[in-house]
Amino acid sequence: xxxxxxxxxxxxxxxxxxxxxxxxxxxxxxxxxxxxxxxxxxxxxxxxxxxxxxxxxxxxxxxxxxxxxxxxxxxxxxxxxxxxxxxxxxxxxxxxxxxxxxxxxxxxxxxxxxxxxxxxxxxxxxxxxxxxxxxxxxxxxxxxxxxxxxxxxxxxxxxxxxxxxxxxxxxxxxxxxxxxxxxxxxxxxxxxxxxxxxxxxxxxxxxxxxxxxxxxxxxxxxxxxxxxxxxxxxxxxxxxxxxxxxxxxxxxxxxxxxxxxxxxxxxxxxxxxxxxxxxxxxxxxxxxxxxxxxxxxxxxxxxxxxxxxxxxxxx
Amino acid sequence: xxxxxxxxxxxxxxxxxxxxxxxxxxxxxxxxxxxxxxxxxxxxxxxxxxxxxxxxxxxxxxxxxxxxxxxxxxxxxxxxxxxxxxxxxxxxxxxxxxxxxxxxxxxxxxxxxxxxxxxxxxxxxxxxxxxxxxxxxxxxxxxxxxxxxxxxxxxxxxxxxxxxxxxxxxxxxxxxxxxxxxxxxxxxxxxxxxxxxxxxxxxxxxxxxxxxxxxxxxxxxxxxxxxxxxxxxxxxxxxxxxxxxxxxxxxxxxxxxxxxxxxxxxxxxxxxxxxxxxxxxxxxxxxxxxxxxxxxxxxxxxxxxxxxxxxxxxxxxxxxxxxxxxxxxxxxxxxxxxxxxxxxxxxxxxxxxxxxxxxxxxxxxxxxxxxxxxxxxxxxxxxxxxxxxxxxxxxxxxxxxxxxxxxxxxxxxxxxxxxxxxxxxxxxxxx
Numbered sequence: 156x157x158x159x160x161x162x163x164x165x166x167x168x169x170x171x172x173x174x175x176x177x178x179x180x181x182x183x184x185x186x187x188x189x190x191x192x193x194x195x196x197x198x199x200x201x202x203x204x205x206x207x208x209x210x211x212x213x214x215x216x217x218x219x220x221x222x223x224x225x226x227x228x229x230x231x232x233x234x235x236x237x238x239x240x241x242x243x244x245x246x247x248x249x250x251x252x253x254x255x256x257x258x259x260x261x262x263x264x265x266x267x268x269x270x271x272x273x274x275x276x277x278x279x280x281x282x283x284x285x286x287x288x289x290x291x292x293x294x295x296x297x298x299x300x301x302x303x304x305x306x307x308x309x310x311x312x313x314x315x316x317x318x319x320x321x322x323x324x325x326x327x328x329x330x331x332x333x334x335x336x337x338x339x340x341x342x343x344x345x346x347x348x349x350x351x352x353x354x355x356x357x358x359x360x361x362x363x364x365x366x367x368x369x370x371x372x373x374x375x376x377x378x379x380x381x382x383x384x385x386x387x388x389x390x391x392x393x394x395x396x397x398x399x400x401x402x403x404x405x406x407x408x409x410x411x412x413x414x415x416x417x418x419x420x421x422x423x424x425x426x427x428x429x430x431x432x433x434x435x436x437x438x439x440x441x442x443x444x445x446x447x448x449x450x451x452x453x454x455x456x457x458x459x460x461x462x463x464x465x466x467x468x469x470x
Numbered sequence: 471x472x473x474x475x476x477x478x479x480x481x482x483x484x485x486x487x488x489x490x491x492x493x494x495x496x497x498x499x500x501x502x503x504x505x506x507x508x509x510x511x512x513x514x515x516x517x518x519x520x521x522x523x524x525x526x527x528x529x530x531x532x533x534x535x536x537x538x539x540x541x542x543x544x545x546x547x548x549x550x551x552x553x554x555x556x557x558x559x560x561x562x563x564x565x566x567x568x569x570x571x572x573x574x575x576x577x578x579x580x581x582x583x584x585x586x587x588x589x590x591x592x593x594x595x596x597x598x599x600x601x602x603x604x605x606x607x608x609x610x611x612x613x614x615x616x617x618x619x620x621x622x623x624x625x626x627x628x629x630x631x632x633x634x635x636x637x638x639x640x641x642x643x644x645x646x647x648x649x650x651x652x653x654x655x656x657x658x659x660x661x662x663x664x665x666x667x668x669x670x671x672x673x674x675x676x677x678x679x680x681x682x683x684x685x686x687x688x689x690x691x692x693x694x695x696x697x698x699x700x701x702x703x704x705x706x707x708x709x710x711x712x713x714x715x716x717x718x719x720x721x722x723x724x725x726x727x728x729x730x731x732x733x734x735x736x737x738x739x740x741x742x743x744x745x746x747x748x749x750x751x752x753x754x755x756x757x758x759x760x761x762x763x764x765x766x767x768x769x770x771x772x773x774x775x776x777x778x779x780x781x782x783x784x785x786x787x788x789x790x791x792x793x794x795x796x797x798x799x800x801x802x803x804x805x806x807x808x809x810x811x812x813x814x815x816x817x818x819x820x821x822x823x824x825x826x827x828x829x830x831x832x833x834x835x836x837x838x839x840x841x842x843x844x845x846x847x848x849x850x851x852x853x854x855x856x857x858x859x860x861x862x863x864x865x866x867x868x869x870x871x872x873x874x875x876x877x878x879x880x881x882x883x884x885x886x887x888x889x890x891x892x893x894x895x896x897x898x899x900x901x
Contacts, residue, residue: 167893167896200685203688203689204689205685205688205689205879206879222692225689225690225691226690228689230685230686230689232682232685232686232689234682234685235682236681236682236683236684236685236686237681237683237686238486238678238681238683239681240486240490241486245486249478249482250686250690252478253475253478253479253687253690253691254690294686297686
């Protein structure tokens with residue numbers, strides 16, 4: 156369906172995307188992950204034929220992408236924007252016509268989707284009368300109106316309240332069940348974990364992990380411990396000081412710890428029992444995607460000699 | 471498909487702007503401004519001449535010149551003899567506009583005449599008096615030689631010179647001065663439209679970037695199509711506005727002429743002198759306009775449209791390079807300069823329309839929309855030159871859109887910084 160083959164894109168003095176290859180098929184949700192400035196957006200712009208790669212090629216349905224493929228793709232850019240002074244209905248008709256729909260068909264679909272998003276009466280409103288969240292919904296509708304075979308969402312949930320996020324998520328699953336291919340760029344790992352079948356992590360323009368979420372997670376093994384407890388959590392800092400664990404996250408009553416240097420999970424349990432007053436949960440699990448992301452990015456940057464806390468950059 | 475994208479984009483530009491409040495306001499205000507521009511000089515001319523004539527007094531020391539002095543009707547001469555002191559006092563009290571001192575030596579061809587006033591009156595007033603005094607003194611001196619009054623009549627006579635233009639069919643009144651003026655006017659019209667609608671294209675491109683919609687559009691159409699659609703849509707809008715204004719102008723001038731004619735029924739020919747001249751000029755123009763060859767008008771439309779398209783696409787390049795309108799200023803001068811240069815050289819082009827400078831400038835696309843239009847009015851330009859200029863102009867237009875789209879491709883993707891000329895050159899090479 157979509158094949159990105161050894162693609163490189165350089166801007167003056169900087170390689171934004173460096174020999175990136177991945178592919179995805181129909182009915183799958185593909186996550187493109189990476190910290191800010193990793194090259195996600197540049198990659199997407201080459202897929203949508205906004206820019207072209209310096210080397211390598213991008214094939215869609217076995218043909219190199221071009222103006223022909225733009226009609227078969229729907230792109231929701233991270234930088235959202237609409238014509239502010241245009242009416243919602245006119246604007247959606249315009250964007251749909253650019254994607255090859257005729258006016259009557261566009262109008263029919265627009266009404267359907269506006270109703271789905273509780274926005275049935277917005278057609279004659281001007282965009283600048285709408286709230287940010289409402290504009291976001293309009294832009295999402297603009298992305299899917301022409302029923303593209305490949306949908307590209309760059310941070311689709313940012314700025315949406317939980318109810319609308321839920322709605323959006325259900326629509327995305329619905330599109331997936333209709334056999335659409337979805338490419339999803341984000342650094343919000345919980346959502347990626349919930350949505351994606353396959354992921355590709357990139358850092359500084361290079362792929363650092365690529366494969367199905369299942370495979371990537373199991374490749375890291377069950378090396379993470381989750382605890383719910385009450386009482387003193389001091390055992391955590393002493394374990395950390397001994398170099399036996401790394402703290403992934405910690406609150407007053409919960410902790411997620413990564414076992415390092417071959418520490419046995421039993422060791423953590425023993426220490427915990429000696430410290431807490433009650434232990435409600437002790438679970439050995441695969442690391443979360445978030446943790447994988449942080450450690451993969453950190454180690455790739457360490458290898459590149461530019462150690463930075465990727466988690467710090469995420470917020 | 472590629473054409474349909476351009477058409478869809480052009481349609482949006484056209485209809486969205488047509489409905490916009492600013493378009494309706496400028497379109498409505500246009501004829502009002504036009505009306506004011508037309509009406510004010512006419513009204514001033516009408517009412518200015520209603521004023522009582524300037525009263526001046528003459529101190530004629532020889533006593534031989536004043537009776538020969540012929541002043542236009544806007545002057546009346548106070549012939550009472552008064553001492554200079556009281557004349558001065560009268561000028562100060564505004565009872566007199568001024569007085570003319572003609573020393574006795576003038577009759578001998580010596581000395582100078584002096585006009586005393588509170589100042590003002592303009593350069594023309596000085597010229598009028600100078601001419602009048604010069605002829606009066608000349609006539610006096612001729613008469614003093616004992617010549618007949620007949621000789622004076624001879625010196626007063628003027629020989630009219632008619633300009634005839636030779637054509638294949640024979641000859642006709644040479645319309646060159648009128649055509650040159652017409653070309654001048656057309657040049658200005660093109661200039662104004664380039665500034666007005668070209669800037670609209672530029673703002674449109676910048677607005678899409680500030681609204682962050684460029685990326686969405688770029689995923690649906692090529693930058694070339696987007697910019698071309700914008701330029702064509704806004705161009706169509708400009709033509710619509712011009713047509714509305716022309717229609718309104720024709721209507722208003724018809725109405726205006728009727729009103730003014732009824733206001734000034736049976737005008738005193740003396741008081742109407744300036745207006746009379748205007749009427750004559752208008753008659754002259756209406757007389758000559760049919761003699762403008764239709765090919766000129768067709769060519770004019772080509773240069774008008776081509777000039778807009780070329781300059782608008784250069785403006786689009788500026789819009790593509792910057793993120794905010796305030797940043798556009800530094801990139802505007804390379805576009806404004808070539809527009810100003812021909813306006814400065816227009817007079818020279820009109821006076822020597824077949825010279826090397828005129829020919830060269832009328833072929834260069836940056837200048838041809840103005841210079842060729844003026845040249846065609848002022849002289850018979852060989853057809854090959856006109857066609858070459860048109861081909862060059864439209865070729866440059868396509869080239870400029872292509873160039874702009876290269877800049878656009880990178881310009882939309884790099885938010886937040888203002889590029890330099892060097893960077894833009896690199897964008898064009900690398901995008």
